[in-house]
Amino acid sequence: xxxxKSQIPDELRFCISPRTMQMLGRENVSSPIVAVLELVxxxxxxxxxxxxxxxRRASTEGGFIVIEDNxxxxxxxxxxxxxxxxxxxxxxxEPLTERGRVKVGEKGIGRLALDRLSKRATLVTHRANTxxxxxxxxxxxxxxxxxxxxxxxxxxAVVPPNRGGHSGTTLYLTGLCxxxxxxxxxxxxxxxxxLVPPFETELVDFKIVFDCDxxxxxxxxxxxxxxxxxxxxxxxxxxxxxxxxxxxxxxSGEVVEDCRRWHEAFDDVAEHDKPSCGPLxxxxxxxxxxxxxxxGTGIKRAELLHFLNRFHGVRIYRDSFRVKPYGDPRSxxxxxxxxxxxxxxxxxxGARIGEWxxxxxxxxxxxxxxxxxxxxxxxxxxxxxxxxxxxxxxxxRFVLHGIQFxxxxxxxxxxxxxxxxxxxxxxxxxxxxxxxxxQEQAQQLRKTAGDLRGTFAEAEGSTLLALADxxxxxxxxxxxxxxxYSEEETERQLMLGLATLGIAMAxxxxxxxxxxxxxxxxxxLLRPVLDDLPAERENxxxxxxxxxxxxxxxxxxxxxxxxxxxxxxxxxxxxxxLNQTIExxxxxxxxxxxxxxxxxxxxxxxxxxPLRAFAMDIEAIIINxxxxxxxxxxxxxxxxxxxxxxxxYDTERDIFQVTFADSGKGIxxxxxxxxxxxxxxxxxxxxxxxxxxxxGLTIVKNIIEEYSGNIEVEGHGHLGGAEFRVMLPHxxxxxxxxxxxx
Numbered sequence: 216x217x218x219x220k221s222q223i224p225d226e227l228r229f230c231i232s233p234r235t236m237q238m239l240g241r242e243n244v245s246s247p248i249v250a251v252l253e254l255v256x257x258x259x260x261x262x263x264x265x266x267x268x269x270x271r272r273a274s275t276e277g278g279f280i281v282i283e284d285n286x287x288x289x290x291x292x293x294x295x296x297x298x299x300x301x302x303x304x305x306x307x308x309e310p311l312t313e314r315g316r317v318k319v320g321e322k323g324i325g326r327l328a329l330d331r332l333s334k335r336a337t338l339v340t341h342r343a344n345t346x347x348x349x350x351x352x353x354x355x356x357x358x359x360x361x362x363x364x365x366x367x368x369x370x371x372a373v374v375p376p377n378r379g380g381h382s383g384t385t386l387y388l389t390g391l392c393x394x395x396x397x398x399x400x401x402x403x404x405x406x407x408x409x410l411v412p413p414f415e416t417e418l419v420d421f422k423i424v425f426d427c428d429x430x431x432x433x434x435x436x437x438x439x440x441x442x443x444x445x446x447x448x449x450x451x452x453x454x455x456x457x458x459x460x461x462x463x464x465x466x467s468g469e470v471v472e473d474c475r476r477w478h479e480a481f482d483d484v485a486e487h488d489k490p491s492c493g494p495l496x497x498x499x500x501x502x503x504x505x506x507x508x509x510x511g512t513g514i515k516r517a518e519l520l521h522f523l524n525r526f527h528g529v530r531i532y533r534d535s536f537r538v539k540p541y542g543d544p545r546s547x548x549x550x551x552x553x554x555x556x557x558x559x560x561x562x563x564x565g566a567r568i569g570e571w572x573x574x575x576x577x578x579x580x581x582x583x584x585x586x587x588x589x590x591x592x593x594x595x596x597x598x599x600x601x602x603x604x605x606x607x608x609x610x611x612r613f614v615l616h617g618i619q620f621x622x623x624x625x626x627x628x629x630x631x632x633x634x635x636x637x638x639x640x641x642x643x644x645x646x647x648x649x650x651x652x653x654q655e656q657a658q659q660l661r662k663t664a665g666d667l668r669g670t671f672a673e674a675e676g677s678t679l680l681a682l683a684d685x686x687x688x689x690x691x692x693x694x695x696x697x698x699x700y701s702e703e704e705t706e707r708q709l710m711l712g713l714a715t716l717g718i719a720m721a722x723x724x725x726x727x728x729x730x731x732x733x734x735x736x737x738x739x740l741l742r743p744v745l746d747d748l749p750a751e752r753e754n755x756x757x758x759x760x761x762x763x764x765x766x767x768x769x770x771x772x773x774x775x776x777x778x779x780x781x782x783x784x785x786x787x788x789x790x791x792x793l794n795q796t797i798e799x800x801x802x803x804x805x806x807x808x809x810x811x812x813x814x815x816x817x818x819x820x821x822x823x824x825p826l827r828a829f830a831m832d833i834e835a836i837i838i839n840x841x842x843x844x845x846x847x848x849x850x851x852x853x854x855x856x857x858x859x860x861x862x863x864y865d866t867e868r869d870i871f872q873v874t875f876a877d878s879g880k881g882i883x884x885x886x887x888x889x890x891x892x893x894x895x896x897x898x899x900x901x902x903x904x905x906x907x908x909x910x911g912l913t914i915v916k917n918i919i920e921e922y923s924g925n926i927e928v929e930g931h932g933h934l935g936g937a938e939f940r941v942m943l944p945h946x947x948x949x950x951x952x953x954x955x956x957x
Contacts (some may be wrong), residue, residue: 246586247393248403249405250328254386255410256280260318261286261384268407270427273395280332280388287313288382289340294348298326298338330354334390344380346373400430407437441522441579444512445500447625449580451617453477453495455588455591457488459613461620466595471624493589499529499580501573501621513903529580529614530555531601533592540600542580549575550600551615554785565633568626573618582614736766792826793871794862796833801860804841811845812853818861824945826871832918839911840875840939847879847936857934869945879936887930891916921944 253269258266263286272278289298310318329336334354351370377383393399403917407423422439442448448464457477464470478484502508502523506516528552530542541550549555553575560572584592593607601607738760745756799813808815826833841858848856857878864871882890890912919926924943932938 218952232375239535247332247395248399248406250331251280251282251403252406252410253328255407255423258282258284258286258314258384259410261288262312262314263287263383263421265422265424267424267426268403270400272428273391274429275394278391278395280391281385282388283383283385285381285383288342288384289348290342290345291348294340294350301327311537327389329386330357331392333388333392335388337387337389338384339374339387340384341374341377341382343382344376346376348372349374387677395428395429400427400433404430404433404437408439424854439512440512441519442500443708444514444519446503446508447499447501447621449499449501449617449621451495451497451499451613453490453492453613455494456491457490459616461617463621463624469628471621481612490609490613491591491604492606492613493584493591495582495584495589495610495613497529497580497614497617499578499617499621502577502626504577505920523576526579527576529575529578529585531582533584533589536584538584538594538601551575551611551618553578553618562809564626564629566626568623568630571622571626573622576616582610584610629862669712731767735764738764738767739774752938788827788828788829791830791833793823793826793833793873794819796830797837797846797860797862797873800834800837801841807845808858810857811848813844813848813856813858815859816859818859820862820864823862823864823871826943826945828922832922835874836915836918836941837875839915843911844875844877844879844936845876847881850880851879859934871943871945872936873941873943875934875941876932876934876938877936881932881936882928882930884930887928890928 255266255268261284263284266282266286267286269281269283270278270279273280284916309566312318329352330371336354338350338352339347353369356367372645404425405739409423410423424435425437428432444466446466450462450464452458452460454460459473459475459477459480461473462470465471476486476487477490478488502518502519504516504523510521526544531538553573557570557574559565562570564571589606591604592610593602593604593606594600595602703761741760745753745760797819798817801817805815837860844858848858855878859874859876861874862871863874892913916926919941922943924941926942927940929938
């Protein structure tokens, strides 16, 4: 024991393997989209007025990404003590930037997003008017288990100042870990647009520029969609001499204005009095936190709530700098008392005019002041807000006056719209009412049976209790009917939406065909003009013109595809060639199959007898299968992407069989029984959010059942992915459907 004691130290310390860096990054940064967002947040936290996210050939092996901002940059001390320290608490200790922004980067591990994006990163950072620093990081060096994390060094060099002496940081990312796709670019753009409130550029001069050679339609300044989905936008101005002007714009475009003098707005103000706060301006966006307000916007309720959780409240900006703590979601200071007003008036918007109040978490608003125009709005000595003098109370009074104007006008509009609605039969409320009445009657019967116990024979009491049981049973059936009605109403709304989309597709198909003809005609006129250009410019111009024509042909093909799906011959039941009917939609998808590197394998039987059917029914089955396969094949490596379609005919049973299989991710065993249910969907986007209507396979099953057929599914068929087998009898009895012609 003595020998052992002499050989061991008095204490032990943890050692950190280099692989910890990768484990931390990949554990906390779930996707390349999240990684880019973290780096953009870092630029925001560096007080940048602009950050540019640049992609070049990012779908290929040699692609790269550049993220450049014009923020404050870093000197050597900050680079060493903050950026190179993993998990720093800098943002907890200093939650606000020099310009008053609330820092939005998380956990102090944003730099690990670089490892999630690429194998090599070069950081170049400059303070204003000074030499800069260039740090090069090879992330593959952290893939080993040997050694200590802190033993791995990275080349650091001094570089000349930026042109013009500007500050900022640029990240060059090469050896990308992911091959970016159009869906990835779209998802990233969507998330970038949600990073800032709709008027952030006006507030703190911050904008995001997206520059992508493979998604030119998305390139440019990223616009926030949140301004467009606000129910109301209020712009209020107060002049130095007391003129008040409110302009309220509803989402529909309706504009209402209110103009009055200071003394006309408040009873306790004399005619000659002027606001002591000085001239003011504020902008307010009012949002409904309901799914119904987002229909047709492309914004999910979760995204709206995330946005409001970050930016709700009424903030104050002086000379473009935040005055804390006003409007800070983390502060419990409801400085306008909006939530207290809401508690005192809990009624809904349908209450009497003047009795509804909005809540603080429904508004995103900012007030703009300056030191020159608003000298009496002074900071407290502890810098935690404004001195609560007369100027402060006048500012508060003015803002609340604008909010009250919005509240009144919203109630007026609601009552006007409600008066226009035609009376309708409210099935579900009626079911609820009747069920509640039956439950009350059952309770009364039980009470009566108890009260009469001993007065009548036991048999009479048992009869009352049996009646109460039957009444409760009927109430239970009504409750089940409520649920069924609700589900069917939801499905009906989706079906109506899809039908409307089909009508719109046909209309746009005609319009598209005319427009494309015009484009192609003018393209032909341009060709001779290109001969007059210098050789190097002519080649580039011809390449662009050929690309334009190619895109136009694609649009033309999809426009024709929409028209073909609803042509009259497809809506007529007749003897059809099953193989030809299957091949028709598959040919329309040839371009998409090729661009997604999906190999289509056909094994269509010869000499099939004709099938009496509606062609659009068979095409609908194939289209639903193939669009589902596209999603299922997304995670499959390009060389392994396959779709198999076969036909056969069983002469003994007089049955057609169509088999559709893919090499995608397949269907989980626990989902096999649910895939036919309306609204059930296993599709998710890059961020793991559910997508799709959940009606595709429901429609397929309904069509097959109309033909007295059957469908079988294997979660993992002979290609590894889902495999469907459709059986259709040669002779069948089909129920006629409205809208089909014999």
